[in-house]
Amino acid sequence: MHAHQGGNDDGAGRTAPESGARDHSAVRLLVRRHAESEWNAQARIQGDNTAPPLTEAGAAEAARWAAGLPDDAAGPRTIWSSDAVRAHATAGAAARRFGLPVVSTALLGEAGAGVLEGLTHAEAAARFPAHHRVWTARGDLDAIPGAEPGDRLQARVVAFLAAATGPGGADLYGTSQLVVTHAAFLRCLVNTAHLRPRSTPVAVAHDDVHRLDDPWRALSPGRLGPTWRPAVHRVDTADGTGYVVKVLPGLGTGGGLRRYRDLQRTVCAATGTPPLLAATARADGSAVTVRPFVPGAALGHRLGPDTEWELLRFYDDFNARLATVTVTGPVMGLRSLGDRVDRALRGPDDEAVRQLRALAADSRLDALFHERTHITDFDLHRDNTLRTDGGRLVRIDLDSLCPGPRLWGRACALVGASALYPGGPGDPADRPHVRLLGGGSDHARELRHLVRARLLLGLRFFLALPGGGEGYAALYRAALTELTALDRSGQSDQPDRFDRLDRFHQLDQQKGGHAR
Numbered sequence: 358m359h360a361h362q363g364g365n366d367d368g369a370g371r372t373a374p375e376s377g378a379r380d381h382s383a384v385r386l387l388v389r390r391h392a393e394s395e396w397n398a399q400a401r402i403q404g405d406n407t408a409p410p411l412t413e414a415g416a417a418e419a420a421r422w423a424a425g426l427p428d429d430a431a432g433p434r435t436i437w438s439s440d441a442v443r444a445h446a447t448a449g450a451a452a453r454r455f456g457l458p459v460v461s462t463a464l465l466g467e468a469g470a471g472v473l474e475g476l477t478h479a480e481a482a483a484r485f486p487a488h489h490r491v492w493t494a495r496g497d498l499d500a501i502p503g504a505e506p507g508d509r510l511q512a513r514v515v516a517f518l519a520a521a522t523g524p525g526g527a528d529l530y531g532t533s534q535l536v537v538t539h540a541a542f543l544r545c546l547v548n549t550a551h552l553r554p555r556s557t558p559v560a561v562a563h564d565d566v567h568r569l570d571d572p573w574r575a576l577s578p579g580r581l582g583p584t585w586r587p588a589v590h591r592v593d594t595a596d597g598t599g600y601v602v603k604v605l606p607g608l609g610t611g612g613g614l615r616r617y618r619d620l621q622r623t624v625c626a627a628t629g630t631p632p633l634l635a636a637t638a639r640a641d642g643s644a645v646t647v648r649p650f651v652p653g654a655a656l657g658h659r660l661g662p663d664t665e666w667e668l669l670r671f672y673d674d675f676n677a678r679l680a681t682v683t684v685t686g687p688v689m690g691l692r693s694l695g696d697r698v699d700r701a702l703r704g705p706d707d708e709a710v711r712q713l714r715a716l717a718a719d720s721r722l723d724a725l726f727h728e729r730t731h732i733t734d735f736d737l738h739r740d741n742t743l744r745t746d747g748g749r750l751v752r753i754d755l756d757s758l759c760p761g762p763r764l765w766g767r768a769c770a771l772v773g774a775s776a777l778y779p780g781g782p783g784d785p786a787d788r789p790h791v792r793l794l795g796g797g798s799d800h801a802r803e804l805r806h807l808v809r810a811r812l813l814l815g816l817r818f819f820l821a822l823p824g825g826g827e828g829y830a831a832l833y834r835a836a837l838t839e840l841t842a843l844d845r846s847g848q849s850d851q852p853d854r855f856d857r858l859d860r861f862h863q864l865d866q867q868k869g870g871h872a873r
Contacts, residue, residue: 392422
């Protein structure tokens with residue numbers, strides 16, 4: 358419900374490293390490059406081409422390496438490989454040695470070589486001399502058309518380290534793991550784990566092996582946001598690049614991660630939200646996601662009307678940009694407003710659920726909740742919005758996209774811009790939700806019902822939270838009380854299609870129903 362770039366941030370863009378060993382056990386990685394492939398023997402640039410197999414010499418070297426691995430209690434529990442044939446075959450030699458499967462992940466793949474891929478070094482030097490010099494310099498490949506940028510390669514490294522060695526990694530994959538990858542990824546992995554610039558020279562011959570002890574702890578990840586949220590960490594690197602790492606429960610099952618990637622790629626580009634750089638599923642059904650860290654200041658809870666109107670315009674523009682995106686397929690996998698209401702009604706009874714049940718008892722209002730014509734961010738609020746050093750407002754994630762009816766986006770925008778929060782300096786009558794939710798028109802009343810549903814769902818979340826939610830619950834109760842006052846101000850002699858529900862909520866508030 359609330360920001361992933363708050364919590365431990367000290368106000369200067371830094372976060373405190375996690376203290377203690379909660380949810381973490383040290384993991385040791387033994388990492389090597391794949392054995393010699395046919396394209397290696399031909400001096401041909403492979404990039405992220407997965408097809409070239411090992412040479413006979415390469416297969417023999419992999420077998421010798423596997424035979425020399427220690428066979429004791431500290432042996433590997435998981436053997437990782439990229440999805441390339443050359444890496445999988447190398448890892449397979451160790452897998453046969455220990456009777457384990459090979460766990461393949463595209464995270465471990467080689468950096469894409471763009472226009473150089475498939476060319477021999479001689480051909481690349483003749484056709485693209487400048488680009489070939491970039492490739493042979495063993496640094497970032499950003500200058501090569503079609504190649505993978507350095508930040509994205511490093512994001513894959515961070516995602517792998519979080520998934521395999523971060524919180525819960527030892528339980529899922531063991532405290533000793535083997536990793537077979539590729540030259541550029543290996544260089545970036547070793548340097549990132551040792552807090553060195555990612556292009557620092559590293560031994561990456563086919564038989565070079567590197568040991569990394571507790572690499573997740575070595576990164577000094579800082580926990581972001583409150584502890585009741587899914588785990589979110591900030592990882593800073595020696596390259597001056599920061600990443601936000603999330604562990605999202607349940608996203609790695611049933612095709613959810615594929616839909617998530619497709620949706621994020623589309624909507625991040627349309628809305629200017631920090632892009633998803635890397636994502637991977639874990640064995641427990643969760644998924645790890647990595648985005649760039651956005652430096653900036655969190656917005657306060659008490660803002661003046663001018664700033665609240667600025668926020669509302671920003672959120673309205675965000676919704677307008679979302680409306681330009683065709684995301685029909687992925688949206689079908691998202692929980693809509695109606696889905697969220699139904700789920701709440703199936704849960705334990707409390708003050709929020711009682712009011713939601715009263716709303717849904719009206720068939721016309723229930724039908725409104727179950728419309729899926731427009732999409733917005735359920736968490737479209739100031740706690741998930743930053744102001745950058747240049748003064749620009751930016752949303753910091755899109756992990757709560759939620760379809761709903763036509764006015765659903767405006768309702769969430771009003772909640773996030775002003776309705777949820779206490780007023781700051783200035784005339785309360787000038788606040789956006791006061792101006793826009795009052796009155797007796799059908800538009801205003803429908804908007805009030807959607808705002809009420811959003812507030813009740815938020816209240817229900819914090820009431821169900823085991824400890825730590827009392828302050829937020831009070832925030833939602835106060836917003837609902839103010840909304841009831843706006844209901845009264847919107848009464849007219851001509852009842853609209855939701856008038857009966859307005860009267861119910863006013864009676865319920867008078868009886869203390871919302872705070873029981």
